[in-house]
Amino acid sequence: MRSIGRKGLAAWTAAFAVTVMLTGCSGKSGGNDSNAGNAGAGSPSAADSGGSPSASASGSASASAGDSGASDASKLAPYKITWYVPGAAAQKDQALVNEEVSKYLKDKINASFDLEVIDWGSWDDKMNLKFASSEPFDLMYTANWNGFAAKISQGNIIDISDLIDKYAPDAKEVIDPRLLEGSMVNGKHYSLPVNKEIASQWGVLLRKDLVDKYQIDISAIKTPEDLEPIFDTIKQNEPGVTPFYLNKDISILNIYNTNTFAHFDGGAGTLMKGTTDYKLVNAYDTPEIKGGYNLMHKWYQKGYINKDAATLQDLSGGLKAGKAFAYPEQLKPGKDAEVSTATGQQWVQVELTPPIIGTGDTQGSMVAISRTSKDPARAMMFLNLLYTDKYLVNLIAFGIEGKHYVKVDDNTIDFPPGVTAQTSGYNLNQAWLFGNQFNDYLWKNEDPQKWEKFKDFNSKAQMDPLLGFVFDPTNVKTEVAAITSAGKEFSSGLGSGTLDPEVYLPKYIDKLKAAGIDKVIAEEQKQVDAWRQTQQQ
């Protein structure tokens, strides 16, 4: 059984590689030399090489509909829109919901609908296989941290700038301009961002019962250091509760580095505070970097941090069991309520950084059109509806009214009697995957002001100096691979305070240098300079 998954995968990838070669050739022989992004020309020829008669019919039909600029449903040939998103698990009633959406779309754009949820664990593998085997589908979730740049450079998702203007002008109106701009790459749109909160803010969540018990004044907590006396109290008086609970991926460094640098990237270039010339530096060459690590190590030695932090994978088990007093978290308005529902403990949130809009936020949840889509135009018509049609987005996000939710009032929903989050046949709980969140219903336990607070949060946010810039690692792949590996070796140990920064930070720095971080930064600098040129135009 050992590593059969990986070996099996390698075998499949290689087997599919043969298929790709064949399809790659046939695509060429179909005369499809144009960038698939020019979908007006791209979709019919893509359909030709697909070979099935119905597919080519729909391709040309929609292209002609596109030419007339109208989306008269009766003129469009029937088409099935397939959409892949990641999630906790496939939903039992997915087929019912898809059928309901199909019924609704029939009159609008004469399309049927197939949403498929792929579990997070196999999401990357499955999507890579779909691309490797050129499986036809239309839409997929993508994000800055989920290979967005790689998918563009490998040609797996297409340039949709023209399609947006042609088929989704209403959606374009709705989306926050900063979000839309921040999701662009090289001046082109490869995706539509989900309209939601656009900034990230870091802070800590504290257990409400203990905050009340020790009468902690959370408004006095301004910096990570302010937490120290509080942790001390918890350590003294609450045996069995870890004052600051961490796993291998999460640390106070997010807070510390956000406040210390104008733009922080441990694996590439960092911008110092107050930069005007956009000169990228290696953050690990600066004296500032030590502060965060030293603080963590001090806390670890004082016993504030759980001993297994450097190897712990899952945080939620400890949170649910009441073993934690505080932990760092990415915050947005109402995050504490969200976590309280998820963990069964009551939490309060303390913001420790300003909200900042970075490329990671504007590209945090997007939908892109696959190279293998047989009718990108129709997919875009669907997206236009998704961003503007309140009924549609809520149907996809929350399921069928009366079966998966009931309305408490106009904009508030609850589970139907006898149904819970666990027994519901459609409880994806990831409304941030779909279109325009400001059109979403709110659950009964959510703040009725949530969307107003989101808008307020968005408007207050500061911009990261590199907002909109995406680093393309193609020319320095070898170095990036080595840096990633070095990061894996040291970041958990140093970030959780388990390792002594006096000893291990110099080792980490040496390893980053040997891995070629200076070369990566030089390459990034080149790209940043080029990017700034296009920005100033």
Added chain:
Amino acid sequence: MTFGRKVAKNRYLLLMMMPGAIYLLINNYFPMFGTVIAFKSVNYSVGILRSPWVGFDNFKFLFRTSDAWTITRNTLLYNALFIVVTPIIAVTFAILLNEVRNRLAARFYQSIMFLPYFLSAVVVGYLGYSLLSTEFGFINTNLLKPLGADAIAWYSEPKYWPFILPIVYIWKNIGYSTVIYLAAVIGIDNEYYEAALMDGASKWRQAISITLPQIRPIIIILGLMAVGHILNADFGLFYQVPLDAGALYPTTNVIDTYVYRALLTLGDIGMSSAAGLYQSAVGFVLVLTVNLVVRKFSKESALF
């Protein structure tokens, strides 16, 4: 005999060989076309054949850093240890099991030994964690503490892992090898042992002079096959069992885990193919070499 008559004569044997041959062809030979990926910068939109050639660029990341030495050393040493130790222990167990006269008991022991082989590496990782966890682990709380010793932070001390990993590997895999050797031991003609008994040979003498020489070809073949995989480390063992703890990399990082971690965010199939090709090429050369050596000493035991 002409080729056609040979085929006609052996048609049933050939027919029986078909499923296996087809399986090998589809799963092991066709995908070999994919080796070209290792020399290309893959761009899906133009197809693999039209993607640009990049020579040996994809291989560079394997040898780029100081880690190259660590991962190669770890992979080779651990696998060499496994190749040597596995047959010694497995053959010992096979001979012992063969001596158990109560068949029911023998089956029971055999199953117990075989069981860990079917456990997923993730489960094994957590079994290990329940023993080694710094705060709650069995060894720290129930063994070291009562003895008055300090708790050991197993997951941040690389020096213990060259012992822990082989123990886990043997525990997990020994049942499988034992079954293979047991089958070979059972297959030995009983007349040898009867004759030996007449001559007054002890059990020990029987094992040394009859059993071992009889199963030597099996040991050599299994050894040769293992040598072919000497650069392919057991990913589950080296990734899951140390819980991917960064502090342990000096003694737990092997080629497979390095490739996985390095390419996790890049997802570049050119570079991962390069790593696979490198491992296979070295394995291929080693198998040929070792086979050549074996043939020198004992022609009939060699693979080819």
